[in-house]
Amino acid sequence: MGEARLKVVAAGPLVTVQDAGRTGYMRFGVAASGPMDRLSHAAGNVALGNAPEASGIEISMGGLVLECVSGTLSLAVTGADCLVETCGDSLGSWNVISLSPGERLSIRAGHKGSWAYLAFAGNLESQEWLGHSATHSTSGFGGGALSAGQVLTVRDAALREDRHGAIERPAIAASEAIRVVMGPQDRFFDPSALSALQEQPFRLSAQFDRMGVRLDGPKLSIDGALSIPSEPVAKGAIQVAGDGTPTVLLADHQTTGGYPKIATVISTDLDRISQMRAGDVVHFEAVSPEQAVSIARDKALKMQVYLEEVAVPRGTLAQRLMRENLISGAVSETPD
Amino acid sequence: MPQARFTAVSDHAVLVQLGDEISDKINLEIQSLDRAIAAAGINGFLESIPAFVNILVVFDPLVTDHGSIEAAIKPLLADVSAVQGRGTERVVRVCYDLDIAPDLSEVAAQAGLSEDTVINMHLGASYRVGMYGFAPGYAYLSGVNEAIQVPRKPSALRDVPAGSVIIAGPQCLVTTLTMPTGWSIIGRSPTEILTDNPRHPFLFDVGDTVRFERIDRATFEAEKGLRHG
Numbered sequence: 236m237g238e239a240r241l242k243v244v245a246a247g248p249l250v251t252v253q254d255a256g257r258t259g260y261m262r263f264g265v266a267a268s269g270p271m272d273r274l275s276h277a278a279g280n281v282a283l284g285n286a287p288e289a290s291g292i293e294i295s296m297g298g299l300v301l302e303c304v305s306g307t308l309s310l311a312v313t314g315a316d317c318l319v320e321t322c323g324d325s326l327g328s329w330n331v332i333s334l335s336p337g338e339r340l341s342i343r344a345g346h347k348g349s350w351a352y353l354a355f356a357g358n359l360e361s362q363e364w365l366g367h368s369a370t371h372s373t374s375g376f377g378g379g380a381l382s383a384g385q386v387l388t389v390r391d392a393a394l395r396e397d398r399h400g401a402i403e404r405p406a407i408a409a410s411e412a413i414r415v416v417m418g419p420q421d422r423f424f425d426p427s428a429l430s431a432l433q434e435q436p437f438r439l440s441a442q443f444d445r446m447g448v449r450l451d452g453p454k455l456s457i458d459g460a461l462s463i464p465s466e467p468v469a470k471g472a473i474q475v476a477g478d479g480t481p482t483v484l485l486a487d488h489q490t491t492g493g494y495p496k497i498a499t500v501i502s503t504d505l506d507r508i509s510q511m512r513a514g515d516v517v518h519f520e521a522v523s524p525e526q527a528v529s530i531a532r533d534k535a536l537k538m539q540v541y542l543e544e545v546a547v548p549r550g551t552l553a554q555r556l557m558r559e560n561l562i563s564g565a566v567s568e569t570p571d
Numbered sequence: 572m573p574q575a576r577f578t579a580v581s582d583h584a585v586l587v588q589l590g591d592e593i594s595d596k597i598n599l600e601i602q603s604l605d606r607a608i609a610a611a612g613i614n615g616f617l618e619s620i621p622a623f624v625n626i627l628v629v630f631d632p633l634v635t636d637h638g639s640i641e642a643a644i645k646p647l648l649a650d651v652s653a654v655q656g657r658g659t660e661r662v663v664r665v666c667y668d669l670d671i672a673p674d675l676s677e678v679a680a681q682a683g684l685s686e687d688t689v690i691n692m693h694l695g696a697s698y699r700v701g702m703y704g705f706a707p708g709y710a711y712l713s714g715v716n717e718a719i720q721v722p723r724k725p726s727a728l729r730d731v732p733a734g735s736v737i738i739a740g741p742q743c744l745v746t747t748l749t750m751p752t753g754w755s756i757i758g759r760s761p762t763e764i765l766t767d768n769p770r771h772p773f774l775f776d777v778g779d780t781v782r783f784e785r786i787d788r789a790t791f792e793a794e795k796g797l798r799h800g
Contacts, residue, residue: 261620263773264703365772374707374748419578419586464593467620467627469584491622491704499581524637527582531632
């Protein structure tokens with residue numbers, strides 16, 4: 236164990252340090268921030284033996300290239316499908332790999348997904364704000380955005396060969412549609428707007444960042460002129476501007492706003508809508524608040540089981556070969 | 572006892588609304604309810620976000636649900652009243668030199684007053700922190716003297732520096748980030764709203780009162796330099 240230093244060769248926009256986020260400060264105007272796709276962030280960490288909330292890097296479709304300056308360590312790439320290249324090897328995300336001095340790691344956008352996560356075996360040194368490294372993108376508070384030339388330091392960097400290889404992807408059954416609880420201002424909308432939200436397709440627009448994503452599709456008209464006093468806003472809120480255009484508020488959302496909210500995406504489905512891309516079609520499906528709570532509980536249980544599985548070391552290469560030999564050999568019928 | 576409307580929000584929050592129009596009475600009732608919720612030790616409660624006429628109560632859906640939160644808050648309404656809580660008085664220092672107060676002259680013109688009168692009226696009022704919002708540390712202070720209330724400007728000005736003292740209608744705000752604003756910029760403050768003190772990271776709590784204190788340019792530069800030095 237020692238220290239590893241990684242130089243940022245290139246970083247696209249919105250490549251930021253994120254831990255699991257800072258909750259409890261919304262009353263001071265501070266959104267929780269943290270990963271756009273929380274499960275992928277946690278999975279990368281536990282696959283390395285880290286705590287699920289450890290600091291890592293969130294990588295936008297702009298991509299990231301790092302060069303190892305000193306130290307040898309294991310890293311995990313999860314989240315969006317991307318092209319991960321190191322030492323001439325080309326592989327996809329959802330892998331644990333290693334990096335040694337002089338080696339480069341390049342992560343570029345693949346076919347699907349908007350946000351990839353890079354986790355480090357060790358502790359990523361990062362600036363904290365209010366006790367967390369999560370970057371609030373509009374203020375830059377927290378660990379901040381990465382830029383070329385910067386050097387990242389990982390303390391207690393470790394090579395964890397018993398964890399190298401593919402990471403099992405989450406196979407948590409999710410409905411195709413993005414589920415919402417209607418309101419809190421649904422009563423101000425035309426009935427046609429309420430049915431349009433639930434029945435018609437919308438597309439994610441290119442106006443998509445960590446604050447939120449604007450949607451293209453039917454205009455959601457408000458029943459008469461409406462001016463509501465600025466009020467608190469929950470993550471996932473679908474706020475509708477005066478021209479009827481909806482925006483889904485995401486990790487770095489404003490904590491208050493005066494636009495009416497027709498519905499709110501349930502937290503279970505926020506990772507999924509965050510991983511969609513501009514142009515992707517989204518269908519919304521209304522569920523009751525009681526259903527939403529029961530979905531959240533069910534998802535939390537499955538997430539816990541999944542993360543516990545991912546956290547189990549797979550053994551060294553020798554151990555894995557041995558196990559595979561055994562499995563394909565005479566003892567294949569035994570349950571263990 | 573105020574009438575409350577409860578609305579379920581997503582899978583993890585309840586919006587409690589005490590009225591539809593902004594007024595001092597309702598905002599004080601919200602702050603009273605906010606204190607009562609914080610003190611009640613409600614099972615599964617995570618945080619509350621008070622605003623002008625409503626308060627968002629965030630809970631852990633693995634522990635509780637909308638109905639239980641509503642049931643826990645209802646009995647608290649009996650003791651809610653529109654009295655000023657025991658908020659602390661906070662002092663914000665402000666320099667009104669025209670080059671860092673680019674809209675002071677326009678506010679004076681709209682109000683039909685001299686610039687000095689606008690400054691004195693701004694200094695003469697006592698403000699109350701109604702809510703935070705928009706961005707980290709943006710505290711909405713109510714209490715701008717009616718004589719100097721001006722509407723938002725038709726278009727926003729970009730890259731307004733942190734520390735700008737801005738007004739629109741009855742509200743005043745001290746900015747914490749370089750951001751665009753459509754409010755009128757009438758001064759600049761070296762006082763840190765984001766304090767860098769982990770035990771008290773924000774200068775104001777909702778419900779605190781705020782008084783502005785005039786400083787000259789040399790003092791402003793010195794205090795600002797101290798901050799960034």
